[in-house]
Amino acid sequence: MVEQNTTRGIWLMVAVALIFALQDAFSRHLAGEYNVLMIIMIRYWFFGAFVIAVAARKAGGLRKAAATKQPFVQVFRGLILAAEVCVMVTAFVLLGLTEAHAVFAVYPLLIAALSGPVLGEKVGWRRWAAIGIGFVGVLIILAPGYGVFQIEALVPLLAATMFALYGLLTRYVGRSDSAAVSFFWTGTVGAVAMTAVGIWFWEPMAPGDWIWMGALCVCSAFSHFLLIRAYELAEASAVQPFAYLQLPFATGLGMMLFDETLRLNVGIGAAVVVGAGLFTLWRARQVKQTAR
Incomplete structure (x- = not known):
């Protein structure tokens, strides 16, 4: 049993957020030069190898890591996440890191909204109000009816919906499968699926870009390792915000590396979405403490 250390867990989550942002910057650069499916396929090769290596070192080895009670749901989870990554990287190319992430930030609200019909969880009026306010924030970002709406902005919204479904399915299988089992299926299913699709889009990569590809792969594996450690050291409700x-x-990297700009409506809308998301996380924690 790992000793709890909330402060360290929080700092690890901060590091995870930074590495995820770097990972997205590398993905944006590479996907602007090469086919998205090929880039994600190579990334999943490294991630799948990392998952298998981690599982092999633990007691019980690969057999225990693959021992799920819900194989079909685990496979569907892996497929949904792989597809979501492809959609989100496409959003980076179409919109840039700043605006894509501003829209994607709505995913915790989608999880809260769908947790009732999918998982049978009770969502009170306070969280429903926060969800409604959050979607107002999304409308502010999208700015429909003002001549600046981009149909491409629906791409990160689709990615957020897919990631919310993945999160809900992760919680669903977590009722009977351990986190290690879900982690194993996520990496291996994604690697197999992306190979089946991405191999048809293989194209030569410049030597310099293989350095960026290597950095992307390392970030992908290292960020997931730190994320696991963060959840081992502290409760999810403490580190998730x-x-x-x-x-x-991601906004800072987009502005520094890709000359992106932060439009006023995007900044205001993102602040509304994040504020609503933080409230739903806080409210969920309060409800859980009251239940205890």
């Missing part, structure tokens, strides 16, 4: 730091980190 700090995952929102990925938004300002």
Whole structure:
């Protein structure tokens, strides 16, 4: 049993948010030069190898890591996440890191909204109000009816919906499967699925870009390792709010590396979405403490 250390867990989550932002910057650069499916396929090769290596070192080895009671749901989880990554990287190319992440930040609200019909969880009026306010924030970002709406902005919204479904399915299988089992299926299913699709889009990569590809692969594996450690050291409700730091980190990288700009409506809308998301996380924690 790992000893709890909330402060260290929070700092690890901050590091995870920064590495995720770097990972997205590398993905944006590479996907602007090469086919998205090929880039994600190579990334999943490294991630799948990392998952298998981690599982092999633990007691019980690969057999225990693959021992799920819900194989079909685990496979569906892996497929949904792989597809979501492809959609989100496409959003980076179409919109840039700043605006794509501003829209994607709505995913915790989608999880809260769907937790009732999917998982049978009770969502009170306070969280429903926060969800409604959060979607007002999304409308502010999208700015429909003002001549600046981009149909491409629906791409990160689709990615957020897919990631919310993945999160809900993760909680669903977590009722009977351990986190290690879900982690194993996530990496291996994604690697197999992306190979089946991405191998048809293989194209030569410049030597310099293989350095960026290597950095992307290392970030992908290292960020997931730190994320596991963060959840081992502290409760999810304590560290999850700090995952929102990925938004300002990605915005800063987008502005510094890709000359992106932060439009006023995007900044205001993102602040509304993040505020509503943080409230839903806080409210969920209060409800859980009351139940205890």
